[in-house]
Amino acid sequence: MNEEEIVTSVGIGEYKIAHNPTILRAMGLGSCVGVFLFDEKIKVSGLAHILLPDSPNDPKKRSSKYADVALREMIREMEEEGCKGENLKAKIAGGAQMFDFMDNEMLKIGERNIRSVRSILDDENIPIIAEDVGENYGRTMEAYTSDERVHLRCGNNGEKWI
């Protein structure tokens, strides 16, 4: 790797947009989903660290913890930066089921997050060109904005590029 190793951390419930070569990092995704969106043409990209699926129907609870709010706001900001909707592509990771037995709501949260992310991206006509989702282990996701490669470090389960 000879990119500039500037790392921008994207915490739970946040999203960050980058214009310059950097590494957008979402640490320890469990049931959370990391959504990396990029426009190869103008090299603007963004990473969202999503905690929950669709937001409740209550404006006071509107927050980027929720998939719909985070993704729609991130896409809008990226478009303000000059991205074209039709050029956006996505890579997603996370949404694991961390525990075998939990009450239903918690058991399914990873899966619900993934489903919600897929349906929003589908709505927005953004193709998912690579993914590593589900299973039962955590992942640290690093998106290299210079060439849109995504590195995943999977706790006790090795590492990979998508």
Add this chain to the structure above:
Amino acid sequence: MLDWKRLDDFYIDAFKELGNIGAGHAGSSLSELTGKDIKIAVPQVKILEIGDVGEEVGEDVIVAGNITSVKDDVGEINGYLYTFFPEEGALRIIDILMGMDMGTTEEIDEMGRSAISEVSNILASSFCDACADFLDIVLLPDPPLFCNDMSSALIDPILASVAEDEEVVVAFLTRFECEEFGFDCYLVFFPKSGGLEKLLGLLEEMHG
């Protein structure tokens, strides 16, 4: 929603006292179980925003431990108790419980999982006992679930379950010390549905 920034020293001291009672219970149970003199230090108490728990532990640190859902007998206070050890400490716990030389265990097998769950169980029940002594509430733990992964990844599903109505957690950081080895231990209480507010109310009522 609770304004957690109003949590001043009174509450921190009260939680510390609660943690101290719990640590005392846990230390004697563990010493009894292992036949070794195990001391648990007076815990540090931190009130953390839920998103910062991973960072507190070190987000990429592999930990092993357990998650237990707890609730009181009248259904007012409930939440999750998360007890865990950085992996090296977890391996030494297995050595201690299995009566092996320190440094023997290199990975966590089925037997190791039960050893860790046993210790987590002791910690969780000690916390519940301390709540009974100190706050006069009966907290009942569910059977614990074992976990072994990145600390921040394990917290995700709990955060997802509490994040809609709580913003902070109460973290107790302590250290196990026995003759041959010492290691860090974390016990984090994630209150749910206004549980923290009720807990603080009790602290005021009983000890204010």
